[in-house]
Amino acid sequence: MLHQVGLNSAEELFDSIPRDLRLTRNLNTTPALSEIELLAGFEQLATRNPGARRVSFLGAGAYQHYIPTIVDHIISRSEFFTAYTPYQPEISQGTLQAIFEFQTLVCQLTGMEVANASMYDGSTALAEAVLMAERVTKRSKVIACGAIHPEYLEVITTYVQHAGIELLHAPIDSETGQTSGALDLLDDKTAALVVQSPNFFGCIEDVAALAEKAHAVGALLIVTVTEAMSLGLLRSPGACGADIVVAEGQSFGVPLSFGGPYVGLFATREKYARQIPGRLVGEAYDKEGRRGFVLTLATREQHIRREKATSNICTNEGLIALATTVYLETMGRRGLQEAAAQCAQKAAYTAKRISELEGFSIPFTGPRFNEFVVRAPVDAKQLLARLASESNITGGLPLSRYYPDRPNEFLVCATEINSRAQIDALIDGLASSGKT
């Protein structure tokens, strides 16, 4: 082939690169490994992740739920996972139709009218929602309720730092764990009020009341959901009056995988469809009148609008959105309801048992879905470390990771995965590890 294109050596392929820029040595990376060696190496590394093998009550934005076997089977089909973004609809209808179904399911669950083809994750979806609210309202003040996932807040802060948006924080009620009723910060310069429900402390927020307050000053209400499973049980943010709903979709059939890839859900009202970031799939017809699906409203996007685009996003989380679609269709209407109800029941049982332990309490009174804060009689980080080593259970997240002023508190999550036996073992473990 070299001779055919008129060259004598592979080196000549790179003649357009100045000679002094060309590497004259091999890269200092490993020599090639065989499949046997490679797998042995990664298996060995995996054994050094004991966290993956423990019974766990850790949530806080990433959740362990039942994943039907067929989810991984379907997303492992070459036709889906080795395809590109569906730019050629005649040979990409599989992907396009799956996205159309994904958009529909996201609308149904969030109670919204339009949804996009996915964002990177819940945190970046939230940041994009804030930017969109500024575009829609042409106002620049955004109020974030106090109990939003701290990492989500950090991401918003990064995204808005050059957008001329002022980000303010509303306090939480120290008794209920919900956003405090006052919300004195809302005014006619407010672009959006942002609330997470269930919030980071697991408490369900009164979204309808917050929507009313936001709308009264002409602001949008942005609702973010980190535990998407709650949508199977709780009144949808759309029904509560939300204007933009974003969620982390990991709970729907996506493995924990040390933090990603996950999938951001993004939904809003039809009137804002042209302000949405990211890709949208819509229905279209060919000359014979056959229905198909295409990428649409592309004039919002970076490849056409460049610096005036609604977002810089291009690659999204296509395959993970597919996993979510397969999950939601397999679990279906009744499966989602049952899984969500089991989460609430198991968490309620866990909370009740913990609250009966001497020295332990549940500090917040707000209603909850599957997660709640526990106040321990001792330092929570040390307690959880003892629990891990003595009982081989990950008992939750020490809140001191984000809130140094809450040294004795930790966040516990129970899902349909946690059997009663596991919960009882947690209780026994806490009782013995928590002795002062």
Place this chain on the structure above:
Amino acid sequence: MKSDITKVTTHINANEALIFERSQPGRVGYRLPALDVDEQPISDIVPQKFLRDDDLEGVPEVSEVDVIRHFVRMSTWNYSIDQGMYPLGSCTMKYNSRLNEKVARIPGFAGLHPLSEAEDAQGALQVIYELQEDLAEITGLPGISLQPAAGAHGEMTGVMIIRAFIDARDGEGGSARRRTMLIPDSAHGTNPASAHLSGFSVKTIRSTVEGLTDLDHLRELCAGGDVAGLMLTNPNTLGLFERNIQEICRIVHDAGGLVYMDGANMNALVGIARPGDMGVDVIHLNLHKTFSTPHGGGGPGCGPCCCTKELEPFLPVPRIVKTGDQFKLDFKYPQSIGRVKAFLGNYGMMLRALAYIQTHGNDGLREATEAAVLNARYIAHGLTSDYEKPFQAPPMHEVVFTDKRQTRKGVHTLDIAKRLIDYGFHPMTIYFPLIVQGAMLIEPTESVGRQELDQFIDAMRAIAREAQEDPELVINAPHDTRIGRLDEAAAARKPVLRWKPKQVATTA
């Protein structure tokens, strides 16, 4: 009269209905263990006013078999790398190794919670650390964050780092704060969009007739002052190496700006040349291009950001560092631009990319680059007699042609692309870069052999002949697909973006 025939199943040649149209009340495809804790009335747990009252109306009710058949039928309607060459320029559609998929699914990684304590996740952190080291070596840029989720996200991270560095150097206040980001007219749309998101205003640099950055125009723009940086793709989107890269970096640096390189085209450089050696300050990589993590029908990606020592303090937090033989998260970077994503990034993609690097080995990485460039060169050679090649310099890993000769017969790039489908290939990237009228950007990657390249060239030459002899045949393509060209304009005028039940649809 085919409407008289009742088929038992829908043949895979026929279109698949939406799942919502298959839903049957009462049908289920799951089973959970019976609830094993004492059940309370749900309204005792969650007050009634917070409970859903729509009974999840509309969410499908189907069996497991329904779901499997539904998606398998849909899948038969997708073209994919595993079926053949996928020569999308600038997208680097190379083979996705099954071994990498297996690695990502090892339970010790797939089941690991991102907020696990560092001592419970040493193996997972070591993977991140090793990949960081390898990518630093490949780019020649020692500072690195794997947090960005995709290329555009890595771009945003990179230009925010430039913003933060310049603000720290020059002081944030004052009207003299530099705001201009220079971007060539051939750049990806994500470049200006990311620059805008980071608070910059964009000035466009012209390309020369040879398809390279116009140095005189660059000097002129730099002389105007206010330049914070340049975003450059190299090789550029025309597939040409910017041979004046050192001079370009010098001009921008002398003007007080920094150079950001879009690493979308790193598949032309791995093991051959390193951006850090060229004078580039910061770059993003696309693990889903160069390092073969699957595109998944549009994602997920992973867009690591690599930078010089000087820019390292500004990288997103947390950083993954090694102290002794322990790996940990380090948050103590007060000058950091902050976090760009929850948790640590698209970790599953990092596992796959590290597996790619390790199975190729250092010599294999270089060989892959050589093959990718040779393949593009071979296509360039094979098509020059039939298609207009607007730039004469030999291409790197991708080559651009135009429809100039075919338009005389009324055949355009879109038609050629659609006709290519009839020949069994996925089309190339079309109408990009924007500066080339009727552009066809072809990137074969290293994953195709000579036989397939020849078939591709033959197909393209056959289409060129058809365009001369029977242009209607090309204009009306594709002919063999399950659906014809869709009316995209109508779809955008009255967008239907979700399924609705029939009765609702008529009132909406």
